[in-house]
Amino acid sequence: xxxxxxxxxxxxxxxxxxxxxxxxxxxxxxxxxxxxxxxxxxxxxxxxxxxxxxxxxxxxxxxxxxxxxxxxxxxxxxxxxxxxxxxxxxxxxxxxxxxxxxxxxxxxxxxxxxxxxxxxxxxxxxxxxxxxxxxxxxxxxxxxxxxxxxxxxxxxxxxxxxxxxxxxxxxxxxxxxxxxxxxxxxxxxxxxxxxxxxxxxxxxxxxxxxxxxxxxxxxxxxxxxxxxxxxxxxxxxxxxxxxxxxxxxxxxxxxxxxxxxxxxxxxxxxxxxxxxxxxxxxx
Amino acid sequence: xxxxxxxxxxxxxxxxxxxxxxxxxxxxxxxxxxxxxxxxxxxxxxxxxxxxxxxxxxxxxxxxxxxxxxxxxxxxxxxxxxxxxxxxxxxxxxxxxxxxxxxxxxxxxxxxxxxxxxxxxxxxxxxxxxxxxxxxxxxxxxxxxxxxxxxxxxxxxxxxxxxxxxxxxxxxxxxxxxxxxxxxxxxxxxxxxxxxxxxxxxxxxxxxxxxxxxxxxxxxxxxxxxxxxxxxxxxxxxxxxxxxxxxxxxxxxxxxxxxxxxxxxxxxxxxxxxxxxxxxxxxxxxxxxxxxxxxxxxxxxxxxxxxxxxxxxxxxxxx
Numbered sequence: 001x002x003x004x005x006x007x008x009x010x011x012x013x014x015x016x017x018x019x020x021x022x023x024x025x026x027x028x029x030x031x032x033x034x035x036x037x038x039x040x041x042x043x044x045x046x047x048x049x050x051x052x053x054x055x056x057x058x059x060x061x062x063x064x065x066x067x068x069x070x071x072x073x074x075x076x077x078x079x080x081x082x083x084x085x086x087x088x089x090x091x092x093x094x095x096x097x098x099x100x101x102x103x104x105x106x107x108x109x110x111x112x113x114x115x116x117x118x119x120x121x122x123x124x125x126x127x128x129x130x131x132x133x134x135x136x137x138x139x140x141x142x143x144x145x146x147x148x149x150x151x152x153x154x155x156x157x158x159x160x161x162x163x164x165x166x167x168x169x170x171x172x173x174x175x176x177x178x179x180x181x182x183x184x185x186x187x188x189x190x191x192x193x194x195x196x197x198x199x200x201x202x203x204x205x206x207x208x209x210x211x212x213x214x215x216x217x218x219x220x221x222x223x224x225x226x227x228x229x230x231x232x233x234x235x236x237x238x239x240x241x242x243x244x245x246x247x248x249x250x251x252x253x254x255x256x257x258x259x260x261x262x263x264x265x266x267x268x269x270x271x272x273x274x275x276x277x278x279x280x281x282x283x
Numbered sequence: 284x285x286x287x288x289x290x291x292x293x294x295x296x297x298x299x300x301x302x303x304x305x306x307x308x309x310x311x312x313x314x315x316x317x318x319x320x321x322x323x324x325x326x327x328x329x330x331x332x333x334x335x336x337x338x339x340x341x342x343x344x345x346x347x348x349x350x351x352x353x354x355x356x357x358x359x360x361x362x363x364x365x366x367x368x369x370x371x372x373x374x375x376x377x378x379x380x381x382x383x384x385x386x387x388x389x390x391x392x393x394x395x396x397x398x399x400x401x402x403x404x405x406x407x408x409x410x411x412x413x414x415x416x417x418x419x420x421x422x423x424x425x426x427x428x429x430x431x432x433x434x435x436x437x438x439x440x441x442x443x444x445x446x447x448x449x450x451x452x453x454x455x456x457x458x459x460x461x462x463x464x465x466x467x468x469x470x471x472x473x474x475x476x477x478x479x480x481x482x483x484x485x486x487x488x489x490x491x492x493x494x495x496x497x498x499x500x501x502x503x504x505x506x507x508x509x510x511x512x513x514x515x516x517x518x519x520x521x522x523x524x525x526x527x528x529x530x531x532x533x534x535x536x537x538x539x540x541x542x543x544x545x546x547x548x549x550x551x552x553x554x555x556x557x558x559x560x561x562x563x564x565x566x567x568x569x570x571x572x573x574x575x576x577x578x579x580x581x582x583x584x585x586x587x588x589x590x591x592x593x594x595x596x597x598x599x600x601x602x
Binding site: 143145150151156157160166168169171172173174175176177185188189191192 | 359360361362363364365368373436437446447448449527531532533534535536542543545553554
C-alpha cells in the first residue's frame with residue numbers, strides 16, 4: 001500500500017512538472033552527450049520546473065530528429081551536410097547553429113621518442129602508410145607503429161576527415177578500444193604513435209603540431225585549442241529549429257555564459273574563447 | 284486405499300517432474316535454434332536487398348577488388364571509408380594465424396600434461412595437477428587478454444625483439460592458455476578410460492611403463508586426443524576477448540606471425556555496437572557471425588563424433 005502510494009505521488013509529481021514546467025529534449029552526438037547531461041543537471045537545479053531530457057545516438061541521429069521535429073536541440077560534432085540542409089528546407093525546418101564548446105585531438109608519442117613536432121602533412125603520411133620510418137620525420141631509424149581508434153568511433157572519423165583528408169588509414173593501423181588504451185599502448189611502445197582526446201594523456205608526451213611547414217609547432221592544451229592556434233580542433237554545435245526563444249534561448253545563453261563554460265572545462269571539454277561565446281550568445 | 288492414493292499422487296508428481304525436466308532440455312534446444320535463425324535472418328539482406336548489394340556482395344567479400352580505378356586490385360577491410368571495403372580474407376587470415384599459434388602452443392603442453400597425469404603421476408600428484416590445469420578454464424578470457432596486453436606482449440617484445448608489440452604470436456599464446464584445459468581434460472579422460480585389461484596385457488608381455496603408455500595407451504586413446512584438439516581449435520576460432528585485446532586488430536594481409544592481426548570475432552565485437560542498424564556494414568557483421576557459427580558448429584560436431592566413435596571402440600574391446 002505504502003509502495004503504491006509512493007509510486008502514485010511520484011508519478012503525480014513528475015506529471016506535474018511535465019505539465020506545469022517546460023520540457024526540453026536534447027539529442028545527438030555521443031561526443032557531446034556527457035557535456036549535455038552535465039549542463040542539463042545544473043540548469044535544472046537553478047531553474048525549477050524545467051525538465052531536460054538528454055539522449056545520444058550520434059550526430060546523424062540528432063540531425064534527423066531535428067528535421068523530424070522530435071527534438072528541440074540537436075547536439076552535433078559536425079556541421080550539417082548540404083543534403084541535410086536541403087532536406088531541412090523541404091521539411092520547413094530552418095536550422096540555427098550555435099557553437100557551444102571546443103574539442104581538440106592530441107597526437108601521442110612515447111616519452112623516449114626523439115621527435116617533438118609533426119606537421120599535418122607528416123601525420124597524414126604516417127597514418128596513410130606513406131611514411132613508415134621515424135627517420136623520415138627526424139627521428140631514429142625505426143619502424144613507426146601506428147595506433148588508432150576503432151572504426152566507428154567519432155574520433156576515428158574526425159581524424160580521418162581532418163588529418164587524412166578522408167583517405168583510408170594504413171592497414172597497419174592497430175585499432176584499440178578507447179583513448180586510454182591508445183595512450184597505454186604508446187606508453188609501452190618506444191616507436192608508437194596514437195591520437196585521442198586531450199584529457200587522456202598520461203605517461204606519454206604530446207607531439208607539437210604544425211599546420212604546415214611554415215607554421216609554428218603548437219602543443220595541445222586548453223589555451224592553445226581555445227585560442228585557435230592548435231590545428232586539430234573542432235567546434236561542437238547545438239542546432240535549433242529557427243533562432244531559439246524563451247526557455248531555449250535562456251538555456252543556450254546560460255551554457256555560453258562563464259558559468260556554463262566552466263562546467264564544460266570541468267568535464268574535460270575545452271571552453272569557447274570568451275569572444276566567440278559572446279558572439280554566439282543570442283540577443 | 285491410502286496406498287492407492289499415495290501411488291496416484293506420486294505418479295502425478297513423477298509425471299510433472301519428468302515434463303518439467305524435458306521442457307528445460309527443449310528450452311535450450313529452442314534457444315539455440317532461435318539464435319541460429321536470428322543471426323541468419325540479419326545476414327540475409329546481403330543476398331536479397333538491392334541497396335545493400337550495391338555496396339557489398341559475397342563475391343566482393345571473397346575476391347580481390349579494384350577499389351579505385353587504375354589501382355592494383357587488393358584485399359582490404361575498411362568498412363568506414365568513402366569506398367567501403369569489406370574483404371573477408373584479411374580477417375580470415377588473422378583468425379587462422381591466431382588459431383595455428385594457439386594450437387602449436389597448447390597441443391604439446393595439453394597432451395603432454397595429459398599423458399603425464401594419466402600415466403606417470405602418482406595418485407597425489409595427479410590430484411593436484413588435474414584440478415589446477417582445469418582451473419585455467421575458469422579464468423575469464425578478459426583477464427587472459429589483459430595479461431597478454433600488459434605483460435606477455437612486453438615480455439615477448441623484449442625477448443625476441445619484435446617490431447609490433449601486439450601481434451599474432453602474442454594473441455596466439457594467450458589463446459593457447461585458454462585452449463590447454465580443453466585439450467587436457469578431454470585427452471586425459473580418454474587415456475584414463477583405456478581399459479586396464481589392455482595395460483595389464485602389455486605389462487604381462489614385459490613392456491616397461493614408457494612402452495605401455497606410448498605403444499598401447501596413446502594409440503588406443505588417439506581418437507580422444509584428436510577430439511580434444513578439435514574442440515580446442517573450435518574455441519580458438521571463436522574466442523573474442525583475448526584477441527580483441529592482444530592482437531592489435533590491424534587487418535593486414537601477410538604471412539608473418541609477428542605482425543598484428545584482426546580476427547572475425549574481434550571485428551564483430553569492436554564494430555557491431557555502433558553500426559547503422561540494418562545497413563550494409565551491420566549485415567556484413569552478421570554474415571561474419573553466421574560464418575563463425577557454422578565453422579564452430581561443424582568443428583565441435585566433428586569433435587563430438589570422434590569422441591562417440593572412441594567410446595564405442597573402447598567398450599567393444601573391453602567386452
